[in-house]
Amino acid sequence: MRMAIISDIHSNLEALTAVVQVMDELKVDEVVCLGDVVGYGPDPNEAIAIVRERALVIIAGNHDFASVGLTDTTYFNTVAREAAEWTGKVLTEEHRRFLSDLDYVYRRGHLLFVHATPEAPEQWYYLETIGDARRNFAAFSERVCFVGHSHVPVVLALTKQGEISVVTDQKVALTPEGRYLINVGSVGQPRDGNPNACFGLLDSEQGTFQLVRVGYAIATTQEKIRAAGLPEYLAARLALGL
Numbered sequence: 001m002r003m004a005i006i007s008d009i010h011s012n013l014e015a016l017t018a019v020v021q022v023m024d025e026l027k028v029d030e031v032v033c034l035g036d037v038v039g040y041g042p043d044p045n046e047a048i049a050i051v052r053e054r055a056l057v058i059i060a061g062n063h064d065f066a067s068v069g070l071t072d073t074t075y076f077n078t079v080a081r082e083a084a085e086w087t088g089k090v091l092t093e094e095h096r097r098f099l100s101d102l103d104y105v106y107r108r109g110h111l112l113f114v115h116a117t118p119e120a121p122e123q124w125y126y127l128e129t130i131g132d133a134r135r136n137f138a139a140f141s142e143r144v145c146f147v148g149h150s151h152v153p154v155v156l157a158l159t160k161q162g163e164i165s166v167v168t169d170q171k172v173a174l175t176p177e178g179r180y181l182i183n184v185g186s187v188g189q190p191r192d193g194n195p196n197a198c199f200g201l202l203d204s205e206q207g208t209f210q211l212v213r214v215g216y217a218i219a220t221t222q223e224k225i226r227a228a229g230l231p232e233y234l235a236a237r238l239a240l241g242l
């Protein structure tokens, strides 16, 4: 079975559409979304409609909850807050209800899915250091935990001996004795210096995981951001992948 794990779409319809097309080409059986369907970008309602249609499970991201007033935005930077307020105004009533009802965590067998960290899903912490990774590996019992939130894809492995390493293989062989903490990157606002949309692909038969990058019509999304009156910075950063 092939599962696509998508995260941080951020109302970017062009990126999402391009990713959906690639998921179809790859014959993905199932899609799980790690949240932040909205925020920053110009097409929140369109993004929600597509993700709801394609994803088996969608969990909550901080921007999803921020746009419906369910999380504190005082720690948001100005552009993030401005975009969250704009999103809150344009969301349909049905989509507002839909976002409000999302859960923080999804568990299935040896897989755990959460937007920010397994340690404290409701706190929206960032996983930045090896110390953070070590604490978070101790905070879940499943073999593999998928996260989003930072928009920077990375595969961390914990060996039986307790060593943590960054796995850079194009296709990662998930060993039965290893445990993994995997950031699947961002569909709609990558921040690892690569502007292409990013998502994760888990092949449970092969026991492999890989990150997939997809080019999309960035200029179209940028024009829509400007036309919506959202901050220019949100348009500019898409081309840089930052």
Ligand code: ZN
Binding pocket: 008, 010, 036, 061, 063, 149, 150, 151
């Ligand atoms: Zn995000």
